[in-house]
Amino acid sequence: MQFSAEPRPSRPSLRRSARILRTVAVTAAVATAALGLAACSGGGSGGSGSGSSKTITVWSYFSAAETAQRGLMSTYAKTFEKNHPGYTVDNVYVPYDQIQQKTINAARAHKGPDIVVFNGAEAGTYALGDTLLPIDKYLSKFKDASQISKSVIHKVDGTTYAVQGYVNLLGLWYNADLMKKVGISAPPTSMSELEADMAKAKAAGYAGITVCGLPQGQGEWQAYPWLTDAGFSYKNPSAADLTKAFTTVQNWVNKGWLSKEAVTWDQTVPFQKWEAGGTLFAENGNWQIGGAKTDAKFQYGVAPLPLGAHGKTYLGGEGQGIGKYSKNPDMAWKYLAETFLSKQGQLDSLKAVGSIPSRADAAADPSIASDPMLKPFADSIKEFGANYPDDAVKPASIADLQLAVGQTWSGVIGGTTSPKDAADQLAAKLKGYVN
Structure with missing residues (x-):
């Protein structure tokens, strides 16, 4: 496991509540260009920038100041590395106001991360920017798919590009x-x-x-x-x-x-x-x-x-997707399945940063069901939860x-x-x- 930082000036740390609700920072010109890119072929080929197919590169905007989130990402890396000896997880910090455009630019060069963690509200922009690999084939075989709320699955034109391993509401x-x-x-x-x-x-x-x-x-x-x-x-x-x-x-x-x-x-x-x-x-x-x-x-x-x-x-929060040009998309999916999308991984997130699990079984865990501050939020996911943004x-x-x-x-x-x-x-x- 290692943490890397992009050699760019960092923004001041923002409270997560404000960050997850920021509007999509993309102009009409960028969106139009992204629509054209969406027709490009590819996926699962080309360079990921990770340097090795034995390295799973994860881009996120969790800065060093956000110690709880960084700690969670370290926990996830250790979990994956323990499950897959010989593999390394490289957590790369990219400033919030740069990660979207950097990911789009990398995809244009047929490069990019194995995993990208981003504002879930921007899933459509990432997909239209041809940056994400469709993950329907992985979800269809995921044994715990029925545990994941439909309101945290992000689709564009019927194709799934991202999920959320936890929610804020x-x-x-x-x-x-x-x-x-x-x-x-x-x-x-x-x-x-x-x-x-x-x-x-x-x-x-x-x-x-x-x-x-x-x-x-x-x-x-x-x-x-x-x-x-x-x-x-x-x-x-x-x-x-x-x-x-x-x-x-x-x-x-x-x-x-x-x-x-x-x-x-x-x-x-x-x-x-x-x-x-x-x-x-x-x-x-x-x-x-x-x-x-x-x-x-x-x-x-x-x-x-x-x-x-x-x-x-x-249901707000960060979305997680597989980079369109990941060198090893199958292992990238295993990373997601064993961390963000696993029951234990979501309970780790709850403990580390207070985010509510998106899995039904994790949300029903006694640690939540017995907590008067957490249970109302967990109950709301099932009763009132809606995709963010609206489908x-x-x-x-x-x-x-x-x-x-x-x-x-x-x-x-x-x-x-x-x-x-x-x-x-x-x-x-x-x-x-x-x-």
């Missing part, structure tokens, strides 16, 4: 002390209960909820559960459903349950606001568990978002769609547009972004 954090103070016995399980609880908090002088309202991809990520709860889907973008959702959230602002300041909050800030103790609920993710233990000075808990029959929550979105349009929805969501929260006008304009725009 949103839940409803609640201040248990405030609940008791205002007479709430249990966290809400429906929209009507959520709003009734926020009304009680407001009447007692507290805020109702914090959310991210940034006019970009993070905003779209946090808007998605409430949009789908209102019946909206990207497959059939209805202005009427959007109007219902936007009316709901604007009503939260008008009644003083949600601050207009949310339009300036990324996902870190609203959780910090909630941790200060004056807000009943926070829509935020499992990656905040460690911070809450340190910073929250009150009794708290987390529950699944109170969504109805149509409600969904994105209906054209891969080349992901960045544009996330920006459009985030901007509209922000405008509604900020009160700069009416719910109906916002819905009409967004619905018309979305038709060009979805299949």
Whole structure:
């Protein structure tokens, strides 16, 4: 096992919660060029840049500052090397803002890593850039395939290019002390209960909820559960459903349950606001568990978002794929199967970085089922989990769609547009972004 670093300047370390939600950093010109590259032949041939077919090269954007993730990658390397004497895993760090273009450039030269670990939301861009090897033949023979949630399998035009060995998702954090103070016995399980609880908090002088309202991809990520709860889907973008959702959230602002300041909050800030103790609920993710233990000075808990029959929550996290020009794709698949996709590997990830397993049996492990902070997230995967990005979105349009929805969501929260006008304009725009 070895760690290598690309000889390029590193970006400052970002919190994983922000990193997994960054919008797809690719221009229309790059996407168009990638579409042309997708027609090229190849796969499993050419140089991988690993130097030896006995070396499995893994590219990721986990910097030295991200010690937990680096530790997990070391654990995975040791597992694979123990299982396959004579093989070496070379973990190569490539800065987040460079890994996508570097992978595309390497593929153009018929080179690249054996394994690439990337923002799962960008799987379509990597596939269209002709950087990933289709893995359907491997998945079809994988004995544990039935354990993997369909919502973490990334396909383009029916072909599978990547999977996610773990997920990050949103839940409803609640201040248990405030609940008791205002007479709430249990966290809400429906929209009507959520709003009734926020009304009680407001009447007692507290805020109702914090959310991210940034006019970009993070905003779209946090808007998605409430949009789908209102019946909206990207497959059939209805202005009427959007109007219902936007009316709901604007009503939260008008009644003083949600601050207009949310339009300036990324996902870190609203959780910090909630941790200060004056807000009943926070829509935020499992990656905040460690911070809450340190910073929250009150009794708290987390529950699944109170969504109805149509409600969904994105399953974010890193995707893993086999490089199109891996020298040894069969061994690259074995690496994935024995690390990211194995039950033990996913429990290793949970222990190291707090990510929720994407395998059903790992998510049902007693270490999760008995943990009141983890179980709600694991339950949400099965009940509400949705592919990130949504399957209906054209891969080349992901960045544009996330920006459009985030901007509209922000405008509604900020009160700069009416719910109906916002819905009409967004619905018309979305038709060009979805299949």
